[in-house]
Amino acid sequence: xxxxxxxxxxxxxxxxxxxxxxxxxxxxxxxxxxxxxxxxxxxxxxxxxxxxxxxxxxxxxxxxxxxxxxxxxxxxxxxxxxxxxxxxxxxxxxxxxxxxxxxxxxxxxxxxxxxxxxxxxxxxxxxxxxxxxxxxxxxxxxxxxxxxxxxxxxxxxxxxxxxxxxxxxxxxxxxxxxxxxxxxxxxxxxxxxxxxxxxxxxxxxxxxxxxxxxxxxxxxxxxxxxxxxxxxxxxxxxxxxxxxxxxxxxxxxxxxxxxxxxxxxxxxxxxxxxxxxxxxxxxxxxxxxxxxxxxxxxxxxxxxxxxxxxxxxxxxxxxxxx
Amino acid sequence: xxxxxxxxxxxxxxxxxxxxxxxxxxxxxxxxxxxxxxxxxxxxxxxxxxxxxxxxxxxxxxxxxxxxxxxxxxxxxxxxxxxxxxxxxxxxxxxxxxxxxxxxxxxxxxxxxxxxxxxxxxxxxxxxxxxxxxxxxxxxxxxxxxxxxxxxxxxxxxxxxxxxxxxxxxxxxxxxxxxxxxxxxxxxxxxxxxx
Numbered sequence: 482x483x484x485x486x487x488x489x490x491x492x493x494x495x496x497x498x499x500x501x502x503x504x505x506x507x508x509x510x511x512x513x514x515x516x517x518x519x520x521x522x523x524x525x526x527x528x529x530x531x532x533x534x535x536x537x538x539x540x541x542x543x544x545x546x547x548x549x550x551x552x553x554x555x556x557x558x559x560x561x562x563x564x565x566x567x568x569x570x571x572x573x574x575x576x577x578x579x580x581x582x583x584x585x586x587x588x589x590x591x592x593x594x595x596x597x598x599x600x601x602x603x604x605x606x607x608x609x610x611x612x613x614x615x616x617x618x619x620x621x622x623x624x625x626x627x628x629x630x631x632x633x634x635x636x637x638x639x640x641x642x643x644x645x646x647x648x649x650x651x652x653x654x655x656x657x658x659x660x661x662x663x664x665x666x667x668x669x670x671x672x673x674x675x676x677x678x679x680x681x682x683x684x685x686x687x688x689x690x691x692x693x694x695x696x697x698x699x700x701x702x703x704x705x706x707x708x709x710x711x712x713x714x715x716x717x718x719x720x721x722x723x724x725x726x727x728x729x730x731x732x733x734x735x736x737x738x739x740x741x742x743x744x745x746x747x748x749x750x751x752x753x754x755x756x757x758x759x760x761x762x763x764x765x766x767x768x769x770x771x772x773x774x775x776x777x778x779x780x781x782x783x784x785x786x787x788x789x790x791x792x793x794x795x796x797x798x799x800x801x802x803x
Numbered sequence: 804x805x806x807x808x809x810x811x812x813x814x815x816x817x818x819x820x821x822x823x824x825x826x827x828x829x830x831x832x833x834x835x836x837x838x839x840x841x842x843x844x845x846x847x848x849x850x851x852x853x854x855x856x857x858x859x860x861x862x863x864x865x866x867x868x869x870x871x872x873x874x875x876x877x878x879x880x881x882x883x884x885x886x887x888x889x890x891x892x893x894x895x896x897x898x899x900x901x902x903x904x905x906x907x908x909x910x911x912x913x914x915x916x917x918x919x920x921x922x923x924x925x926x927x928x929x930x931x932x933x934x935x936x937x938x939x940x941x942x943x944x945x946x947x948x949x950x951x952x953x954x955x956x957x958x959x960x961x962x963x964x965x966x967x968x969x970x971x972x973x974x975x976x977x978x979x980x981x982x983x984x985x986x987x988x989x990x991x992x993x994x995x996x997x998x
Contacts, residue, residue, distance in 0.1 A: 515876045515952055521915035521926045527874045535833055535961035599824055606829040606985055616821040623810055682968035697864055737810040
């Protein structure tokens, strides 16, 4: 074995310089400076170099306007019309636009870290669009609850689509897992506060669904995204309830909400159908918990009273739910 | 009532935070390759293999970083070290027989006044097909002192770039050449080669 290796090595050693000297041509640069149009002659025009611009600024503003509009529609559909069907339509639109078309960026969840960095690092430049994306859903939550979660958030919408046979997570486990959100939020802020060199945008890096939106990504993240969707068939919206760090902020804000999803006390049948319909454990003692309610309107869709009312004309519905 | 008050306080706090951020915010920021830091285009880095990290680490399918030939700075060489593999055998026309670009993204065409006697006296235009280029940086590495003038540099295509918070290339880059700068600045820096 050994002599053969030596012979091969010798051959390679002999072949290399031969290759270099016999084939390479001596190269001299003919020009020392770049010849311009008058030197080149023949009516030559220097072509412009392509400078592809990013998405037009006004389109980015349009995205923010659309975000605000979608939240407005979400509030109107859930609080006024109490219509689950139209809300699903809104969720499909949001998933298509914010998810697959805009590829999950910019989203308020990831912007937590941008905002943290911008607040602490004077040299970091944050786009205005990101600031608006971060604050808009929080303002809405202060008045109407988590309208962003329902039909607007692309991450929520993709999980909303796969809810198949949700099981009720035992209260204690639900509580315990809910703490993960706080840990995740603290970690995100911790990594954002690090100096620029060690900074890590973990929310974006470990976003389980962004790879699906972009249809490319690190294989382990795609697998985690798939796993979340499979789990989401039986546990309603696992990412939103147990991991979403923005959910923590929305949770705090929505505690103060004046109007939120409510199980109307005066028309109640005490049948508990809404309780069974809620896949997110957000109805406790027949009352909607506004900080946990994800604006899916399933409770209204399951309510015999609401169904009876929905057969009435639109004007009567909007007046009747006041 | 106290809830109303708390809500008002929260609205004020959020509005204050948003206002503070908006007054220091930039319109739009983009990632850009700093040519004076990029391993492929910075001077002095010769005789080494081209750094391939822009191609391999970008999250976009075909990397958002492409090589761009700034025509006004191009030497218009007959034997362009970025177009030809100048170490390959010479063919019957006296030109190297192999091209450097593994994806055949560079095209070469004679321009201006033609010299019928000696084609090596002509000027040539080298343009890079942006749809083929994946930013491997081989041509960038060759087009600089001592052989070239450094007209080819790696640049981020803003229409392809997803503007990731933590650009995957920037984390991989050994020279920390990717920086996030306001868009007008990035457009300006593309015109002048620094260092």
